[in-house]
Amino acid sequence: MIDLIKINKMVFLSIVILLLSTPWILELLKRSLLLSILSLVLLICLVIIFNKSSAKLYLTTGLVFLVFTITVFVVSFDKTIFSLTDLQLMEINARRSYYPQGVGRIFHNKISVIFYGYEKNVFFGLDPNLYFFASHPRERAGADDFQRYYPWLLPFLVVGIFEFAKKKPTVFFSIVIVTSLMNGFINYKSTFNSLLFFPLISAFIIIGLNTSISYVRKHLK
Amino acid sequence: MINKILIILILILALILRTIDFSSFSPGVYLDEASMAYDAYSLGMRGEDQYGKSWPIYLRSFAMYQAPLYTYLSILPVQWFDVSPVGIRIVSVIAGELTILLIYLLMSVVFPVFGKKFGLLCALVLAISPWHILFSRNALEANLGLFIFVLSLYLLFLGIFKKNKLAIFSGLVTLAITNHAYHSYRFTSIITLISLPIFFWQQITSVKKAYVIGLTFFCLIMIPQLSILNTTGSLRRLELLDYTSEKYFQQNGGPFHDLPLGRYMFIARALSSKVFDYLSPRSIFFDSDPAVTKSIQELSSFYSWMIIFYFWGIFAIIKKYHNRVFLFFVFIGLVSVIPAAITTDNLYLLRTLNYLLVVSIIIALGLMEALNLIKHRILKVLLLLVLLVVSLTNFNINYFHISKHESKGYYSGLFNEAYEYTKSHKNDHFVVDFRLPHTFGVALYVYKYDPNKWEKSINLDLENYYGDIPEPKSFVIDNLSIREIEWSNDVYKDQYLVGDEESLPENKALDNELTLIQKFTTDLDFRQALIYKTNPEQLCRKMSDEYKHVDNLNFLCKQYLDKK
DSSP states (O other), X not given: OHHHHHHOHHHHHHHHHHHHTSHHHHHHXXXXXXXXXXXXXHHHHHHHHHHOOOHHHHHHHHHHHHHHHHHHHHHHBOGGGGSOOHHHHHHHHHHHTTSSTTTHHHHSSHHHHHHHHHHHHHHHHTOHHHHHSTTTTSOOTTSOOOOOSOGGXXXXXXXXXXXXXXXXXXXXXXXXXXXXXXXXXXXXXXXXTTGGGHHHHHXXXXXXXXXXXXXXXXXXX | OHHHHHHHHHHHHHHHHHHTTTTTSSSSOXXXXXXXXXXXXXXXXXXXOTTSOBSOSSBOTTTTOBOSHHHHHTHHHHHHHOSSHHHHHHHHHHHHHHHHHHHHHHHHHHOGGGOHHHHHHHHHHHHHOHHHHHHHHSOOHHHHHHHHHHHHHHHHHHHXXXXXXXXXXXXXXXXXXXGGTOTTHHHHHHHHHHHHHHHSHHHHHTTHHHHHHHHHHHHHHHHHHHHTTTSHHHHGGGGGOXXXXXXXXXXXXXXXXXXXXXXXXXXXXXXXXXXXXXXXXXXXXXXXXXXXXXXXXXXXXXXXXXXXXXXXXHHHHHHTOOOHHHHHHHHHHHHTTHHHHTSSSSOOGGGGHHHHHHHHHHHHHHHHHHHHHXXXXXXXXXXXXXXXXXXHHHHIIIIIIIIHHHSTTTTTHHHHHHHHHHHTOTTSOEEEEOSSTTTHHHHHHHHTOOHHHHHHHHOOOGGGTTSOOOOOSOEEETTEEESOOOTTTGGGSSOEEEEOTTTSOHHHHHHTTOEEEEEEEOTTOOOEEEEEEOOHHHHHXXXXXXXXXXXXXHHHHHHHHHHO
């Protein structure tokens, strides 16, 4: 963060203002101050990790992530993936009849339904349209869809992802995989769905913006 | 030697997956397939399509103006295997098989540094990918287009890297042929033509004479399409660009109406959101294609586990393999999303097969990188076997069991079953009213109706074949009258009414004393094809008690009774 500030205070400030006016953080501030603070702290940790490496830093980030995740779970853990609705039960019974006697139970049971529900939550969290276009053009029925980031930030997200993956591949893949897997336990229709990705995506956008601005400044000189 | 054995095994596996339960998977064929089969039948019989046009540049079909190559190649199979699912789909199976072989050969040419193993992995990923199996099992021009496109790439790269002039020339000619296979290649082939010299300028300059001659032939092959460029037939697909029109913006613009340059911002948002929808991992690794006739229930274009190797492959390209060939493939893949993204349809992956092919290549790259980390050959083989078993089990569950039973309604299986019933009762008269338009195409297919009789009954102005001609609202095919049911008239005649739950609602059937004769339905019973028998005598008795003062009804009943 200090390095970022050192590059150009104005650049850093504009990035901060930009992110603070992002619809998502404003929405989050309205709903939960604690989660807003935790997510911003985690965001700062991730941006610092991009520029520095230390065991203490990694440990701190891990702890913040853990606290953040637990807090999100307390608020919006998806218990529904572990219980079956009447429609799902009807579907299981119907689908078991497509197989010879007894075989259907192996493929269509409570575990398969739970796994499918979990998978659904994971993959919905990986949809860029959720964050930049309020899930348009395939809005999710019953879900709390709103535009979390402005669409013009998307190219900077891509740049930020490339930069982070190139510079710190182990950290990058670890944090993306863990976040995705944890996100699977939050219902995709919930207000806090994909909230675990907020610090990550915001950090990538900041890095992308910073990289792009530095590149332009370098070539203008 | 081992590589040859492995590719043969992959091809055998692919063939099994594409042909098992082939003719009995769904009862009949989809509307488009029925139309293609009937056109192939008519062309084989008399050299003219169903409307009497001799070897058209685009096949009129249901005024959708299909690219003709698939139908032309199906003429012989339809003659050998009759007008049947096998007859019309076999071209797609063969195209799918050859695409797998070609991708193996292509990768060996463009990435010699990886040896044959990368080609084998690409072939394997393609062989087991749900999207490629599904599209190879159905009569789809896009699948044929993909095969011809991959063939053109193979020839072009053979020419570029081995300085083979004949290959360059053949590649350009083949690239031109893709335009006659599927509409989206009208865009993709031009982009490929423009981008090849940009990416591989140095290599092409060494074979530039052959390139220029090939380019000339490319233009010559395009002449038939260019000659009808300004007709409805040629521009029909562009009509799908509805969201760029002022009318669409007025109806759907929402908050953009109040913004300066709101319409352009609306278009930009629509286009970018659709492009990213195609690129989203959710769309290709989890969600089924919303076009239910072109998807497998609860299974996406790729298996979920492939996402790991997809991102591994992308990372490998960024970190290690940012060479021109990979960049070219990524560029072609991304560009091929644009024709699909500029339509109003949400996520229609059939229009982006080049993109799915590139994703398959990236997955194979990621898989190769992962396998390279494993030292012991036995562990590598074990990993591949586990992934294979998981994938094939997944495919078996979702396609051969769930989709087979639950997609019958979408695959026009119900229409096929209904028409098979009407065909087996030739002495009875049926009024057919399915709310889905163009089911007459399935009737023509099931009845193998004489194309000469059909041509006479339609009597299309062939001078205006590619023009905008209004479609008739009713058709007569043998013992069928395909039109909207006239409730004030049809129920007073001795006949059968055929329809679905929308055109033949239960309450109306009860009110008009109809008797349910047959009900064709899917396993979860959410779609139906219904056949009712009219009971004019019973109805008239009921009407005479209730509606003595309604002269028209009494007249129809009187007419019925007089006839009796």
